[in-house]
Amino acid sequence: MRGINITISVLIASAILGYLMAFIAGLCRLSSNVFIRKATGFYIELFRGTSLIVQLFWLYYAVPMLFDIQLGSNWLVGVIAIALNYGAYMSEIVRGSILSVAKGQTEAATALNMSSFQRMRLIILPQAVRMMLPEFGNYLIQMLKATSLVYLIGMNDILYYGNILRSNDLSQAPTVYLLLLVFYFILALPIIWLTRKAEVISKKGVAS
Amino acid sequence: MTEPIVTFQDVHKSFGDVEVLKGINLDIKPAEKVAVIGPSGSGKTTIIRMLMTLEKPTSGDIIVDGKNLWKMDKNGQLVDANEKHLREVRGDIGMVFQHFNLFPHMTILENCMTAPIHVKKENKQTAKQHSIQMLEKVGLGDKLDNYPSQLSGGQKQRVAMARALVMRPKVMLFDEVTSALDPELVGEVLEVIRDIAKEGEMAMILVTHEMDFALDVADKVLFLDEGVIAEQGTASEVIEHSSNERLQSFLKRFRA
Amino acid sequence: MDNWSWEIFFDAFPVVLEGLGITVGLTLACYLFSLIFGFVWTFLRRVPFKPLNWIVTWVMEFIRSTPPLVQLFFIYFAWPMVPVVGMTLSPFTSAVLGLGLHFSTYIGEVYRSGIEGVDKGQWEASQALNLSTRQKWLKIILPQAIPPTIPMLGNYLIIMFKEVPLASTIGVVGILHMANSYGAQYWAYLEPLTIVAILFLVLSYPSAILISKLEKRMNRRFDKKETLNSSKGATT
Numbered sequence: 293m294r295g296i297n298i299t300i301s302v303l304i305a306s307a308i309l310g311y312l313m314a315f316i317a318g319l320c321r322l323s324s325n326v327f328i329r330k331a332t333g334f335y336i337e338l339f340r341g342t343s344l345i346v347q348l349f350w351l352y353y354a355v356p357m358l359f360d361i362q363l364g365s366n367w368l369v370g371v372i373a374i375a376l377n378y379g380a381y382m383s384e385i386v387r388g389s390i391l392s393v394a395k396g397q398t399e400a401a402t403a404l405n406m407s408s409f410q411r412m413r414l415i416i417l418p419q420a421v422r423m424m425l426p427e428f429g430n431y432l433i434q435m436l437k438a439t440s441l442v443y444l445i446g447m448n449d450i451l452y453y454g455n456i457l458r459s460n461d462l463s464q465a466p467t468v469y470l471l472l473l474v475f476y477f478i479l480a481l482p483i484i485w486l487t488r489k490a491e492v493i494s495k496k497g498v499a500s
Numbered sequence: 501m502t503e504p505i506v507t508f509q510d511v512h513k514s515f516g517d518v519e520v521l522k523g524i525n526l527d528i529k530p531a532e533k534v535a536v537i538g539p540s541g542s543g544k545t546t547i548i549r550m551l552m553t554l555e556k557p558t559s560g561d562i563i564v565d566g567k568n569l570w571k572m573d574k575n576g577q578l579v580d581a582n583e584k585h586l587r588e589v590r591g592d593i594g595m596v597f598q599h600f601n602l603f604p605h606m607t608i609l610e611n612c613m614t615a616p617i618h619v620k621k622e623n624k625q626t627a628k629q630h631s632i633q634m635l636e637k638v639g640l641g642d643k644l645d646n647y648p649s650q651l652s653g654g655q656k657q658r659v660a661m662a663r664a665l666v667m668r669p670k671v672m673l674f675d676e677v678t679s680a681l682d683p684e685l686v687g688e689v690l691e692v693i694r695d696i697a698k699e700g701e702m703a704m705i706l707v708t709h710e711m712d713f714a715l716d717v718a719d720k721v722l723f724l725d726e727g728v729i730a731e732q733g734t735a736s737e738v739i740e741h742s743s744n745e746r747l748q749s750f751l752k753r754f755r756a
Numbered sequence: 757m758d759n760w761s762w763e764i765f766f767d768a769f770p771v772v773l774e775g776l777g778i779t780v781g782l783t784l785a786c787y788l789f790s791l792i793f794g795f796v797w798t799f800l801r802r803v804p805f806k807p808l809n810w811i812v813t814w815v816m817e818f819i820r821s822t823p824p825l826v827q828l829f830f831i832y833f834a835w836p837m838v839p840v841v842g843m844t845l846s847p848f849t850s851a852v853l854g855l856g857l858h859f860s861t862y863i864g865e866v867y868r869s870g871i872e873g874v875d876k877g878q879w880e881a882s883q884a885l886n887l888s889t890r891q892k893w894l895k896i897i898l899p900q901a902i903p904p905t906i907p908m909l910g911n912y913l914i915i916m917f918k919e920v921p922l923a924s925t926i927g928v929v930g931i932l933h934m935a936n937s938y939g940a941q942y943w944a945y946l947e948p949l950t951i952v953a954i955l956f957l958v959l960s961y962p963s964a965i966l967i968s969k970l971e972k973r974m975n976r977r978f979d980k981k982e983t984l985n986s987s988k989g990a991t992t
Contacts, residue, residue, distance in 0.1 A: 321880045331550070337750055337961060338957070341956060341957040341960050341964070342918070342953045342956040342960075343917075343918030343919065343920075343921055343956055343959055344918070345921045345922060345932065346921060346932060346949065346952050346953050346956060347953075349932070349935075349936070349945070349949055350949045350950070350953055353945035353946070353949060354945055354946040354949045354950060355937060356948040357759045357945065358760060359948055360757060368992075369817075372927040394601075396597060396599055396601035397601060397603065399552075399554050399597065399601060400602075400603070400660075401598075402552065402553060402554060402566075402595060402596060403552050403554075403593075403595040403664070404594075404614075404615035404619060404664075404667060405587055405591050405615065405619050405667070406615065406618065406619055407583065407587060408583060410618055410619070414614060414618060415603055419604065419605050420602075422605070423735045426909065433820075433821050434989070436821070437821070437823040437824065438675035438823075438824065439823075440823035440825045440826055441823075441825060442826075444825075444925060445951035451823075451825070451826060454826075455829075458833060458834075460927075462837065463837055464837075465813065465833050465836075465837045466830075466834040466835075466837050466838050466842075468834070468882055469826060470825050470830070470834075471831070473818070473822045473826055473827070473830065476821070476822040476823055476826065477818050477821060477822050480821035480822070483821075484821060500863035
């Protein structure tokens, strides 16, 4: 099966970028600076309020027209769209997890004279990340499903090759699409398994 | 006459419209053991939380070792302290909480070691040595690699004390440290506090409901009522010989 | 920003808007389908027969973790070729089946969490009162299981609304399809796609706020006991 490398590389790149966005935006939402908070809030609502496929087309067709720039390859457009979209969703998880670490933890860290940066790095984040893991796993599956959309902006991923196979022999359509579905499912299986592991881990070692 | 290590000067604190503390004046000398008693809602905990910089006073000054805690000098003017200033001054203070607040993602040893390493910049070996020493002192030398969730309430509170002691504060605050414990575990925690008190050096402020314990350990007892210090003196003066009626009825409830 | 043209914007607006009826209609049809089919999943998982539970769980997992786009293609392009049961379906019907089925697996989970959220004592109490199975479900369990799920179900309506444009790939002429064909015709994608984005934002953002308000109200109603307990723990 050709096109696998595209599907997988888009998944990995957009997951890394998406998690990064989630942390940046999630922490910005907790900033004491009103402007940073509002601006991040706008980004989050914008991307959660419209759908991924619209964002993808918008980045692919509209942005180059609007600003007279090329966003590089359509691989990059796909990665950016998926990362920005799911980054916005996951930033809420980052924010919620940080907020749900018990207040007593911050107080104890203050009583040990830690700076606000040390409190975040040593005490709050290690606990918050444990809480985030299961949801992060669920969103990784969402991102895996979303990678199929890059076909719509002209990428030669597995869906593209599947469609070519079908148009060569229409009677093969059921086999082709079933194989594609199974392929995605095989990719998803380890993520499902890891997510269940993460659920067990996250139940331990958190004060809330 | 020694200089006080902690001084409160007309400190007020309001939460919203409710004034919890209505002008607290207080001197605590180095190595002095002070017990703060009083009915719920009288503002006992708020006093030590302001000293730990967990709550900001509405007005008034808190002086720690000659330095104003909540205000700093900026071009000859007193302005609200920033975090850097707070960190400089509160380094002399340690606190033990009612609900322990141990870090659940760290072992007992790591709970104690983290602050010395990151805050006091001690090297890892020294920090580890001191932490083990302290944990042995509170009787938990055999639990170093356990996680807080594996301990009883009394053990957790002893870890919390070791964790605070490792920072070698000049003033240690105890916020109702036995209230969240099962009755049979209170004794072991009080025992440790008594030992620490005997060693001397450190000033201690204990917010507590354990009257007999306060009588035994404290040099000075403060009775806090309706936002002011209604009565103060040596333990026996306050607890046994006071004529304050509200104090008498408060004590009756606790010693019955 | 020189490439932005208000002229095209206003020219394209009514064209794109024509697709709104289809988009909203498809959303509602898919939603209804998944609400009903969600019950089927929940029911099948409760049948006291282990192998069936196991199969149902994995089928749900399969549907949930594979792309709805591929599922749409399967139903629209491949279903007619399947021997015996296969038949040709219109794009709209395919979309209802495909997206509805996909999201029914999520809805089924919501129902399950609602049922499992009912206190164990309630089951035992209805047993003790010797209620029939029918009475137990209608009078005791469902009235308690359904209200907490309402905000979650509302969220899924919004999520589905945002997934429905996928159907434009198999030729359902919703707003995205209208925008794309306008774009292809006049080689002007910027304005019509922006209109689509605005329409989504205008429709989904207020509904999201509404649902989060609803959720807060529900939480207040159902967590009363918890807040009472936690206020007791406050220190002086």
